[in-house]
Amino acid sequence: MGIILGVDIGGTDIKLGIVEGQKIELAGKIPTRPSEGPKIAAQRIVSWCKEHRMDKSIVASGIACAGLVDREAGVVRVSPNLTGWIDVPLRSIFEEILETKIVIENDANAAAYGEWQAGAGRGLENFVCLTLGTGIGGGLVLNGKLYRGSTGFAGEIGHMVIMEGGPVCSCGRRGCFEALVGSAAIISRASRMLEGSNRKMDDFGTQPTVEKLALAAVRGDGLIREVFKETGYYLGVALANIVLLLAPQAIAIGGGVAGARELILAPAREALKRNVMHESMMNVRIVPAELASNAAVIGAALIASHEG
C-alpha cells in the first residue's frame, strides 16, 4: 500500500491530506470558491499536490464531496453548499489531471468510513457517524460495511423530519433534524434566548458562530448552556429514531456543534433514554467523533485504498 490522496470538498474549504496507513502525513487546506467551478478547483488541488510532492508516488485518490454523490457514475448530482455544481462529472475531471485511480464519495459517508476504520467506530459491526455543522451529515456502517442503499444516497439523516410543521430547514421543508440541531438553528435559538433575558447576540462578535457559543458554554455561561441543553434534547430525539431503526453499537458525533461536547451529549443521552421504548434498546454508546475535521479526508483515502 503506497500513499493516498484524500480530499474533502466543502462549501468553503477543500481539505487535503496525504494519507499513509491510517494517518495523515501531510495536511492542507485551500479555498473551494465553488463559483469558479469544479475544474478550477481540481486544478488547484493538483497544484497543491505538486507543491507538496513527496518521495513516494500517490497510488489512489479519494475525493469526498458534500451533496448527493453518484459514486457509480462518478457524478455530483447536486450539492446545497456548492452552488451551481449540478451533475458535475467529478471523477472524470480528476481522472484527466491526476494520474491515479479516483474514487468519489459523499463527505458524510467518507467521514463515517474514516471514523469506523481509524476513529470512534473501530471494530464495530453497526455504527452511525453524524457530522453536526451547518448541514448535518450521516454515514451508516451496517453489518460491517459502509451502507449506501440502492440509490447510493442513504444516510441523509439531517433531513429526517422529527417535528412535522416545525422550524423551516435549509432544504425548504419543516422540522428536519438539521432545522433543530444544525448551526443556524443553534444560533437562532441562542439569539432568541439572549433576547429573552435582555442580552445581546453581539456579545459573541459580529459573526457569532457555534464554536464561539460552545466556548462560552464550556466557560460557564449559564444561558448558552441552556441553548446547548435544548439542542441536545432534539439531538437525543433524532438519536432515538436512529436507535429504533438501526440499533447500532455506537453513534459518533462530530462537527463544529460537537465542540460543546458533554454540554450537548449529556442531554442528548438523557432524551435518547426517554425516547427508546425499553432499556434493552439502550445498549448503544453515544460518543464524540475522534478524527475531528480530518474524518472525511482520511475516510475518502481509505475508501480509495480499500474499495477503489
Add this chain to the structure above:
Amino acid sequence: MGIILGVDIGGTDIKLGIVEGQKIELAGKIPTRPSEGPKIAAQRIVSWCKEHRMDKSIVASGIACAGLVDREAGVVRVSPNLTGWIDVPLRSIFEEILETKIVIENDANAAAYGEWQAGAGRGLENFVCLTLGTGIGGGLVLNGKLYRGSTGFAGEIGHMVIMEGGPVCSCGRRGCFEALVGSAAIISRASRMLEGSNRKMDDFGTQPTVEKLALAAVRGDGLIREVFKETGYYLGVALANIVLLLAPQAIAIGGGVAGARELILAPAREALKRNVMHESMMNVRIVPAELASNAAVIGAALIASHEG
C-alpha cells in the same frame, strides 16, 4: 426441505400455518388469551398441530411474536399487546413440547422476511416492509439480509418520532409515526372530522374499525377519504425519513390500514415526493404488501428453514 410450522402470536389471535416451499398448505387461527400465559398458548398450538397432523413430519418451527424478541436468547423481553409476557423464554417453552428445531423472531421482522422471500420484496437487495395496524411494525432487509442491528431490535419504525410534541402514542411518548398513522390515530381522526361535519362515528357500528372506515372510503365516502388522505400524508413523511436514511428499492405496506390501498398510498407517495430532497432519491417503489395477514407466518417458517 420438509414441512415447517409457522406461528404468528399477536395480541388477539395466534395464526398458524403448515408451510411447504413458500406456500401455506394449511392455515389456522386460535385465540391468544395472553392472560393465560405463554405455556398454555404453546400447548394450544401443539394441540392444533396434532389435530391437523399431516403425513409428513414437521422439520422446523418458526415462532413470530409481537414485541421485543431476543432471538439469540430465545426470550420475549416485553410485548405491548401481550400483557404480562415479560422475559418469557419462548424458545425453551416450545422446545419442551415440540420436537422440532425452534426459531423465534419479532413478528414485523418475520413479515418482512416473508414479503422479501415470497411477496412484494422478491429479489430486492434493500427492502423495507411496514405493517400498519394497531401497532406499526417494521422490518428491514439491507444488503440482501434481514437486518436486526446489534441488539436484535432494529426496525422499530412505529416509534420513530415524526412530530415532536404531537399526539400521545401508546408507548407514552408523543408524535411517533404510530401515533399519527396507527389504527387508533385513524379512528380518532375520523371521529374528529365526522364531528366537525355533524356526522356520527356510530354510522360505522358500535365498534368502528379501520377496516370499516376503509370500506366506506373505497365505496366513496368523501369525508372518510379525507381521513385516509391526511393519514397518507403522515405516512409519506415517515416514508421519506426511511428513504432518506436507507434508500431501499421498495417499501411494502401491509396490515389493516393498508386496506384503504391507493386512498392512503397515493397521498403517501405525494408527501414522500415533497419530502425527499432530490428526484434521484425518488427511485423507490411504494407498494402494497402481497401476503396479506400471512406474511409473518410464512416469514417465520422460512426463517426457521433458512437460518435455523
